[in-house]
Amino acid sequence: MADKKVLIVYAHQSTGSFNAAAKDMAETVLTTQGCKVEVSDLYAMKFKASATAEDITGEVKDAEHFQYGEETMLAWKEGRLSADITEEHRKLSEAEVVIFQFPMYWFTVPAIMKGWMDRVLTLGFAYTSEKRYSQGIFKDKKAMLSFTTGSHESMFSANGINGDMNVTLWPLQNGILHYCGFQVLAPQIFWAPPHITSEARESMLEAWRTRLQGLLGEMPLTFTPSDSFDGGRGFQLKEDVQQKLAANEFGLSVGIHLGKPLRPNSQIKAGV
Numbered sequence: 452m453a454d455k456k457v458l459i460v461y462a463h464q465s466t467g468s469f470n471a472a473a474k475d476m477a478e479t480v481l482t483t484q485g486c487k488v489e490v491s492d493l494y495a496m497k498f499k500a501s502a503t504a505e506d507i508t509g510e511v512k513d514a515e516h517f518q519y520g521e522e523t524m525l526a527w528k529e530g531r532l533s534a535d536i537t538e539e540h541r542k543l544s545e546a547e548v549v550i551f552q553f554p555m556y557w558f559t560v561p562a563i564m565k566g567w568m569d570r571v572l573t574l575g576f577a578y579t580s581e582k583r584y585s586q587g588i589f590k591d592k593k594a595m596l597s598f599t600t601g602s603h604e605s606m607f608s609a610n611g612i613n614g615d616m617n618v619t620l621w622p623l624q625n626g627i628l629h630y631c632g633f634q635v636l637a638p639q640i641f642w643a644p645p646h647i648t649s650e651a652r653e654s655m656l657e658a659w660r661t662r663l664q665g666l667l668g669e670m671p672l673t674f675t676p677s678d679s680f681d682g683g684r685g686f687q688l689k690e691d692v693q694q695k696l697a698a699n700e701f702g703l704s705v706g707i708h709l710g711k712p713l714r715p716n717s718q719i720k721a722g723v
């Protein structure tokens with residue numbers, strides 16, 4: 452792990468929070484192992500969440516019909532993105548591992564972190580229509596979600612009131628992280644820290660410490676390679692691939708389920 456650069460993108464308002472403790476633990480353990488750790492503390496930075504024309508300095512190409520993706524790609528190429536985005540681009544370019552640390556809000560990341568994703572994962576810099584998924588721009592980097600919930604684990608199960616956590620994680624892990632090419636490490640889920648004993652919270656943090664010590668040696672989650680899809684047929688799964696999978700018990704992934712049962716825990720554990 453020595454000399455590896457790690458970026459922690461962190462979203463919590465309070466230094467006394469469980470999220471702060473998880474972030475501090477990651478910073479301490481990874482630094483002790485010789486990593487260079489940078490933290491983007493989004494609330495402390497008052498990070499702007501909304502994707503607007505103000506993210507570009509100078510003239511925009513079409514003010515009347517402003518298209519954020521196209522305009523920011525042009526501004527990125529011309530070095531005219533706002534200073535806050537440019538600084539996050541620097542951190543992200545240097546990082547080999549990115550950890551997103553946050554409390555789950557409405558089944559996803561808090562708005563300030565979604566704003567970081569909207570604004571920092573700029574078209575051209577983070578993805579293009581040719582460079583995405585397994586051919587993605589960040590395919591040599593790893594990323595992971597580390598988050599707390601208010602709900603207990605049983606509530607986010609296939610029989611639980613919130614439904615299967617694997618379904619909840621698919622848009623973030625496939626639609627954002629893997630879309631940009633990241634190898635996605637299994638998420639670190641801290642279940643319901645406000646509703647458990649302090650001993651249980653401490654043991655969750657100790658488990659996180661242990662995991663962090665071997666984090667970079669972990670296998671990523673499995674996603675379907677981009678070349679399994681046929682660009683000439685609207686990026687449908689190739690027919691020969693479909694035929695090979697016909698007898699399989701499970702679908703390929705949460706989203707590409709082929710009308711079959713979901714492979715259990717495919718968004719939570721590597722190698723399933």
Ligand SMILES: Cc1cc2nc3c(=O)[nH]c(=O)nc-3n(C[C@H](O)[C@H](O)[C@H](O)COP(=O)(O)OP(=O)(O)OC[C@H]3O[C@@H](n4cnc5c(N)ncnc54)[C@H](O)[C@@H]3O)c2cc1C
Pocket residue numbers: 463465467468469470471472553554555556557558559598599600601602644645646649652653656
């Ligand atoms: C807008 C919004 C939307 C939400 N949506 C969802 C949702 O969709 N699904 C869901 O499940 N939940 C949801 N929640 C709940 C939210 O996810 C949890 O409240 C949050 O994840 C708890 O994490 P925290 O860091 O804020 O906990 P905190 O309340 O900060 O901490 C929990 C406890 O840990 C203690 N603690 C702090 N440091 C340590 C330490 N070092 N060692 C041991 N204990 C420590 C704290 O003192 C506290 O007692 C939502 C909440 C909001 C506000």
